[in-house]
Amino acid sequence: NDMGLYTCASGTATATTHLNGPYVRVADNCGAVDESGTCEDGIDLGTSTGTDCAVPAGASPGNTHSARSCFYHLNRIKEKGRYWLPERTWLSQSLTANVNINNTCNAFWNGTVNFYRSGGGCRNTGEIAGVFNHEYGHGLDQNDGGGYDNPSEAYADVTSILEERTSCVGRGFYMSGTCSGYGDT
Numbered sequence: 041n042d043m044g045l046y047t048c049a050s051g052t053a054t055a056t057t058h059l060n061g062p063y064v065r066v067a068d069n070c071g072a073v074d075e076s077g078t079c080e081d082g083i084d085l086g087t088s089t090g091t092d093c094a095v096p097a098g099a100s101p102g103n104t105h106s107a108r109s110c111f112y113h114l115n116r117i118k119e120k121g122r123y124w125l126p127e128r129t130w131l132s133q134s135l136t137a138n139v140n141i142n143n144t145c146n147a148f149w150n151g152t153v154n155f156y157r158s159g160g161g162c163r164n165t166g167e168i169a170g171v172f173n174h175e176y177g178h179g180l181d182q183n184d185g186g187g188y189d190n191p192s193e194a195y196a197d198v199t200s201i202l203e204e205r206t207s208c209v210g211r212g213f214y215m216s217g218t219c220s221g222y223g224d225t
Contacts, residue, residue, distance in 0.1 A: 048079030055079045059107055062134060064114045069140040071101025091164050092140055092157045106139035106155060106166030113172040114153070117203050121180060130183035135176075139166035147171050149178035149196075161215050170210040173200035 046055060056076040059066040066073060070093035077083040085108055086096030095103045114137055121131040136152040144159035147166075153175040155166030165171045177199030181192050189195045200209045 046079075053079045055083055057083050057085075059102075059111045060134075061111070061115065063118045063132070064111055065134050065136045066102070066107045066111050067136055067138050068102035068104055068107045069138065069142060070095075070104050073102035073107055074100040075103055091167060104140060104166075106164055109167050109169070110137045110139050110153075110155065110172055113169045114176060117173055117176050117199075120203070125184070128180075128183060128185065130179070135179065137166075137172075140164070147175050149175045149182075151179075153179065158215075163212055163215060165210075165213065168210055168212055170200050170204055170206070170208070171213065173203040174209055 048055060054076050055078065057073065059068075059073045075083055075085055085103055086099055088094045088096040088099075088105070091105060093101065093104060095101060114135060118131055118135065121128070125131060138152055138154045141154055141156050143156045145156065145162035145165075147153070147155045153172070155171065155175075156162075156164070157166075158164040174196045177196030178192060180199060181188055181195040197209045201207060
């Protein structure tokens with residue numbers, strides 16, 4: 041389910057994840073996510089240093105920080121959306137999240153959410169919760185029953201602000217710092 045819970049017929053059976061659930065499907069440009077473990081012990085996606093296409097030792101090429109973080113945060117915000125807007129069928133459909141796109145300094149919504157690798161003075165946007173929530177906000181704006189609001193950027197920012205409970209949207213986007221407005225970093 042959206043919480044990563046599953047049941048198995050036997051404790052010795054194998055459990056597998058591709059980070060493709062009922063509400064979020066991750067497509068990592070570094071490669072496929074294909075991790076497994078026993079039902080009894082669960083699936084340990086591990087940890088790794090680095091960014092972009094860095095993965096834990098021995099892991100599949102798509103088991104990146106972006107894939108794991110995106111899957112978690114988008115599932116959480118969609119869960120809240122389903123609670124508050126149960127009549128919006130878009131929230132119950134699978135949302136594709138493309139991560140580690142070979143470009144830098146941006147993310148965008150086009151019916152899917154799309155996140156770029158690090159470079160050009162920017163961090164990997166697929167590793168920043170505020171950016172996930174902002175791009176999801178564009179999707180919610182388009183699918184909330186009233187079409188796009190004007191300005192849609194404000195709608196997406198407010199969505200991120202409410203989810204993170206912080207006034208700085210996308211903190212950490214720039215490697216040199218973010219949210220230095222009005223002299224208050």
